[in-house]
Amino acid sequence: MPHNPNERKLEQVKNVYSFWGKFPSLYSAQDAVTFLGRAKTIRRRAVEKIGLKRGDKVLEVACGSGRNFPYLVEAVGKEGFILGFDYSQAMLDASKQLCERNDWYSLKLVQGDAAQLKIHEKNFDGVLSVLGISAVPEWEKALQRCYNVLRPGGKLVVCDARLFTGFLRFFNPLINVVYSKFAAWDPSKNIPEKMKEIFGNGEVENLNFGTFFIATSIKKGK
Numbered sequence: 736m737p738h739n740p741n742e743r744k745l746e747q748v749k750n751v752y753s754f755w756g757k758f759p760s761l762y763s764a765q766d767a768v769t770f771l772g773r774a775k776t777i778r779r780r781a782v783e784k785i786g787l788k789r790g791d792k793v794l795e796v797a798c799g800s801g802r803n804f805p806y807l808v809e810a811v812g813k814e815g816f817i818l819g820f821d822y823s824q825a826m827l828d829a830s831k832q833l834c835e836r837n838d839w840y841s842l843k844l845v846q847g848d849a850a851q852l853k854i855h856e857k858n859f860d861g862v863l864s865v866l867g868i869s870a871v872p873e874w875e876k877a878l879q880r881c882y883n884v885l886r887p888g889g890k891l892v893v894c895d896a897r898l899f900t901g902f903l904r905f906f907n908p909l910i911n912v913v914y915s916k917f918a919a920w921d922p923s924k925n926i927p928e929k930m931k932e933i934f935g936n937g938e939v940e941n942l943n944f945g946t947f948f949i950a951t952s953i954k955k956g957k
């Protein structure tokens with residue numbers, strides 16, 4: 736058992752997602768619950784927010800089993816380049832199978848910790864993360880790495896979940912326990928605020944009664 740708390744959390748990520756990676760259909764099925772039946776709409780909306788063009792280069796951090804790849808492939812076309820990055824080799828294996836089934840050859844998959852983001856490519860037109868940053872132990876470092884690999888004018892879009900407010904908040908303790916245990920989710924991270932701090936700008940769209948948000952920041956400069 737690692738002593739360092741971040742290493743312990745990474746170990747949890749590895750264990751939790753080796754299960755989901757073996758059962759990608761089950762993972763897809765739980766999407767309906769997590770997104771309250773609006774998974775396709777919200778995932779598509781998050782990709783639209785990046786404003787990608789055909790031929791663009793995009794990075795998906797914590798891409799998991801590739802649930803956003805259809806929208807990214809549609810946006811950048813066969814002439815574009817997509818890099819899917821994830822800590823869980825099992826989730827990447829599921830992604831690889833999805834790519835093979837769909838003949839998506841312009842996609843590259845890399846395993847690693849998003850807080851280090853060891854990749855050769857840089858100057859991405861866009862970076863996406865859906866339900867990913869909230870599971871990354873050193874999430875602030877990961878956001879900084881996303882900033883570093885963007886070209887000036889490129890956008891980071893993070894779509895993630897929040898706990899209920901209002902009368903539904905009575906479900907929060909249960910949701911917190913279930914999703915932290917089975918998805919390594921930590922809703923206490925203020926991702927939009929940190930993005931604003933790193934990029935110097937940011938906008939947030941709230942969806943699903945405030946239980947989802949899409950935060951967008953643009954890297955300034957020419």
Ligand SMILES: C[S@@+](CC[C@H](N)C(=O)[O-])C[C@H]1O[C@@H](n2cnc3c(N)ncnc32)[C@H](O)[C@@H]1O
Binds near residue numbers: 745802848868
């Ligand atoms: C809830 S899943 C989301 C997967 C995918 N983005 C989606 O939209 O379905 C969270 C993902 O974050 C990945 N993850 C957690 N910590 C990570 C880290 N430090 N570096 C890279 N990926 C990480 C997990 O392996 C898992 O695939």
